[in-house]
Amino acid sequence: MTTMLSGERRPVLMIAVGRQRVGKTVFLNTAIQFFRAHGANVEIWNADMLNTSHNLTVFFDDVQEPGEAGPEDVKIWLEERFLSMVENRCDAVLDVGGGDTPLARLVDELPIVSGLEDEGIRVVLVHVLGPEIADLDYLANFLEGNLFAPEATLLVLNNGLILSGRSPDSAFGAIVKHWAFSDAVRKNAKWINFPRLPCMAAVTDRELTFDEAMRRVAKNDKGPVSLFDAGRVKRWWREDVVKCFSQIPLEWMPEMPDFAEREMIG
Secondary structure (H helix, E strand, O other), rough: OOOOOOOOOOOEEEEEOOOOOOHHHHHHHHHHHHHOOOOOOOEEOOOOOOOOOHHHOOOOOOOOOOOOOHHHHHHHHHHHHHHHHHHHOOOEEEEEEOOHHHHHEEEEEEHHHHHHOOOOOOOEEEEEOOHHHHHHHHHHHHHHOOOOOOOEEEEEEEEEEOOOOHHHHOOOOHHHHHHHHHHHHHHHOOEEEEEOOOOOHHHOOOOOOOOHHHOOOOOOOOOOOOHHHHHHHHHHHHHHHHHHHOOOOHHHHHOOOOOOOOOOOO
């Protein structure tokens, strides 16, 4: 077991889970860009072998992936990444995809959270949720099984999945009242609203980072986003995203030297 000195910062492993198509990769893509824009040195691990169109490799050229896509190969690769993190004391973000993932199978075999936390790693489990009650299935299963319950659990309500015209309070009303959501919050989970970007598809379909979108960079012969969409991205990135991530405890995120001390919101 690693001996932690009093006051020593714990490396962060942020893992996003949830049903398919709830926006896990969109959230992680935004998070990584935000972390790095503020000076974080964070590794990117992609174990989502099913999402080949908009996975993290599209937006970052230093993503680490398994050499083979077989479930057992991915499980071995994950174990290697975890051991490397313990040894190198790095921050990392992991995209595992949805459905019956190798991580879920590994959780059934090994006490991953307690093992990593005993080694001084802060595991942050991010549940990305849309407005459908079925989106809570992952959270309910984790709570009932108590197999993957880190000290830090973040519930992300993805406003990008709300039908036009509905307010977040109305769209997510049944979600926040559900026993699984309430139970997680009672156990000290934090929850945030991930802000909607109306032109998100125009950015991701062009395989652009948000900085590239704001600068109207053209890639892959698809041309830049429109002048107005560039303005929408700029406002979303500089205002909405900053407000969103300012609600997450600093110790739950990778070390960001350029992220000034800020007053907690909400």
